[in-house]
Amino acid sequence: MGGTDAKDILGLPKTPLSLTQEKRPRPQKESHRKPDGISREVYALTGGVAPLMPSIDVTHLKRRPPPQEKVTWQWLAFTNSARKDDFQLYHWARVVNDVPPTGDYSFAKYNKSVDILKYTDDEYENLLTDPVWTKEETDQLFELCEKFDLRFVVIADRFPVSRTVEELKDRYYSVNRALLRARAQSPADVANHPLMKEPYDITRDRERKRALSMVLSQSRHQEKKDAEILAEAKRITEMRLAARRAEEPDVSANEKIGLDKADGAVPGRSVSPSSNSQLPATAVAPSTLTMADYASTLASLRMLHVYLRTYGLEQMVQAASSAVGLRTIKRVEQTLQDLGVNLKPKVPTKTVCDEHLELRKEILTLLNLQKQLQYKESEGSSHREGSYAAMPDTPKDRVFASDPFSFGAERPIKKEQKRKGPGRQADSPSPAHKRPRKMKASDL
Amino acid sequence: MTMTNSSSSKKQAQDQLETSEPTLKSLKTKMTKSDEKKKLKDIEISVPIVYGNVAFWLGKKASEYQSHKWSIYVRGATNEDISVVVKKVVFQLHSSFNNPTRVIEEPPFEVSEAGWGEFEIAITLHFHSDVCDKPLSLYHHLKLYPEDESGPLTMKKPVVVESYDEIVFPDPSESFLARVQNHPALTFPRLPSGYNLPAPMQVEDTGKKKRGDTKDHSLGQWFMSFSEADELLQLAAARQQVQAHIAKLRRQISLLEGQNQTIKTGSDL
Numbered sequence: 001m002g003g004t005d006a007k008d009i010l011g012l013p014k015t016p017l018s019l020t021q022e023k024r025p026r027p028q029k030e031s032h033r034k035p036d037g038i039s040r041e042v043y044a045l046t047g048g049v050a051p052l053m054p055s056i057d058v059t060h061l062k063r064r065p066p067p068q069e070k071v072t073w074q075w076l077a078f079t080n081s082a083r084k085d086d087f088q089l090y091h092w093a094r095v096v097n098d099v100p101p102t103g104d105y106s107f108a109k110y111n112k113s114v115d116i117l118k119y120t121d122d123e124y125e126n127l128l129t130d131p132v133w134t135k136e137e138t139d140q141l142f143e144l145c146e147k148f149d150l151r152f153v154v155i156a157d158r159f160p161v162s163r164t165v166e167e168l169k170d171r172y173y174s175v176n177r178a179l180l181r182a183r184a185q186s187p188a189d190v191a192n193h194p195l196m197k198e199p200y201d202i203t204r205d206r207e208r209k210r211a212l213s214m215v216l217s218q219s220r221h222q223e224k225k226d227a228e229i230l231a232e233a234k235r236i237t238e239m240r241l242a243a244r245r246a247e248e249p250d251v252s253a254n255e256k257i258g259l260d261k262a263d264g265a266v267p268g269r270s271v272s273p274s275s276n277s278q279l280p281a282t283a284v285a286p287s288t289l290t291m292a293d294y295a296s297t298l299a300s301l302r303m304l305h306v307y308l309r310t311y312g313l314e315q316m317v318q319a320a321s322s323a324v325g326l327r328t329i330k331r332v333e334q335t336l337q338d339l340g341v342n343l344k345p346k347v348p349t350k351t352v353c354d355e356h357l358e359l360r361k362e363i364l365t366l367l368n369l370q371k372q373l374q375y376k377e378s379e380g381s382s383h384r385e386g387s388y389a390a391m392p393d394t395p396k397d398r399v400f401a402s403d404p405f406s407f408g409a410e411r412p413i414k415k416e417q418k419r420k421g422p423g424r425q426a427d428s429p430s431p432a433h434k435r436p437r438k439m440k441a442s443d444l
Numbered sequence: 445m446t447m448t449n450s451s452s453s454k455k456q457a458q459d460q461l462e463t464s465e466p467t468l469k470s471l472k473t474k475m476t477k478s479d480e481k482k483k484l485k486d487i488e489i490s491v492p493i494v495y496g497n498v499a500f501w502l503g504k505k506a507s508e509y510q511s512h513k514w515s516i517y518v519r520g521a522t523n524e525d526i527s528v529v530v531k532k533v534v535f536q537l538h539s540s541f542n543n544p545t546r547v548i549e550e551p552p553f554e555v556s557e558a559g560w561g562e563f564e565i566a567i568t569l570h571f572h573s574d575v576c577d578k579p580l581s582l583y584h585h586l587k588l589y590p591e592d593e594s595g596p597l598t599m600k601k602p603v604v605v606e607s608y609d610e611i612v613f614p615d616p617s618e619s620f621l622a623r624v625q626n627h628p629a630l631t632f633p634r635l636p637s638g639y640n641l642p643a644p645m646q647v648e649d650t651g652k653k654k655r656g657d658t659k660d661h662s663l664g665q666w667f668m669s670f671s672e673a674d675e676l677l678q679l680a681a682a683r684q685q686v687q688a689h690i691a692k693l694r695r696q697i698s699l700l701e702g703q704n705q706t707i708k709t710g711s712d713l
Contacts, residue, residue: 304578305614306613306614307612308610308611309609339681339686340678346608350490350610350631355676366686369690380704
């Protein structure tokens, strides 16, 4: 059928005589043959012939099995075992073969209640007296507990004397514990009771709620910072674990304390003490990790029995860079170039290689400290202004600008222009003067 | 003449072989093996070497396929004889050369050829059996044309590209140590105090062997000299700068920490 268009374009005679004869009967066949159930276009898509596979008759699809029983719906009365009276309500019920449904009301089973222990006056005298709670109050408490199924928030609301939820809980649970202990045949019987195994601790509960409220009331900014700190803490613990696994260094008490503080502080205490104790640790942690790397690299070099010193240096450099990203590695190389040091020593003697490695390690420490400083700065400014501080600078900064004549003209790290106020590095002269300064002996 | 344990036991082992007394011989061979296998910790022997090529332009005599005359070599960095350590050197040339695998079993370890192309040459050093079983490979890109492409080619001055490196043996055997002590071609380590090496075995055929050093080499005038002094100086200066900067940053950080603390306690969050 499309052939006519092609022939048109080519300028050929459209239909030779033989074809016209074939064409006429075909359209007739088409108009007769189109089956119901699919549209004309779809039918044409399949080529205008019946499908090879038998298609599913649409009427087959939504059929249901013919009902075996006679089902009717009737408006019937019912009783609810959860009710204390004999009140009868009505509802639609599915009646099968003239038999109404049996059994209790289906929702009655949800009417659960709590078993509240009841104490006698004697028991109260002997066990349950408390300086803060009168018998009256305790009785009221228990009444409300039963009425409201231990929903302490509601109970606290209804309690005639104003008491906090924690206080009510504390009183209720301690009374229960005392009663259980007293009534038990032997201590062993009660030992498995959940109240015995995990007694209610009011101070912990108070603390937990306070922490929770602090977390919930955090601003989004605070959230972000907490997430950052958590990530850092995680990184540090991982590094420390790796170092501890590789060799047995004596983890200083400081580092441990820093870590614990970090864990405890995150739920809501102030962020800076934890970050303070952590950050010195970050300076230490990379070196403890790479000590293990160096040891293993040296061991693998020994296994070779013979190697070239340049190869050995390469391996050690790789070990040093294993814990850092590609960006940092590039920065180290850039710094080496700025300092006028060959990336690969031209005369790799043992001393030269050792010095080269030490220099690389020191540059890593330097870059680490720079990052720390930037984080500190952004932290300081955010606390003051409450605005979102600048991100740590991109590695376009160069510590040692390459300058053949002076031994290190140093540019101060770029800062946000918006920031005002005294929150600045103490030794940069003033915000207006951002000239590169030559390093002087007085700087040390 | 004092004979070392290893040498004497070796000799005895050989005698035993000849007189065929099986029990004693097996004992002696066991002893030699353990002696040779004894290695020391944290002691390394390093052999400073220089490898590279010297290439002369043939000028008027240059043809299409032979424009340069070049030599590829491995030598001791101070031109000392490295055959004390190196048994043979295999140079793998481009496949277009006849017999591209050139095995040099005597110093000077070099191959001289004529050609027109620059290609990578694999240099494999094989060591004596008491030094190391495994060979070590180096790679050098043959350079015929000078860096400065615009300058005129001269027949007088060759193009020289050399690389300095050091072969490190991290755990030398005792026999190796004994054999090479006091040899100028390598740096001998400081032995732990009280450690006595057996006296070196007598070298056979000293008269027959040629001197293996390259001090009087025909190409010697073109050899580069490598001094670690400049590099050490540059490294020391760099380290000093970095250390000063580190101290400065540490001060800045502790300053900021103090500031942040006061701000924190001041404002109520």
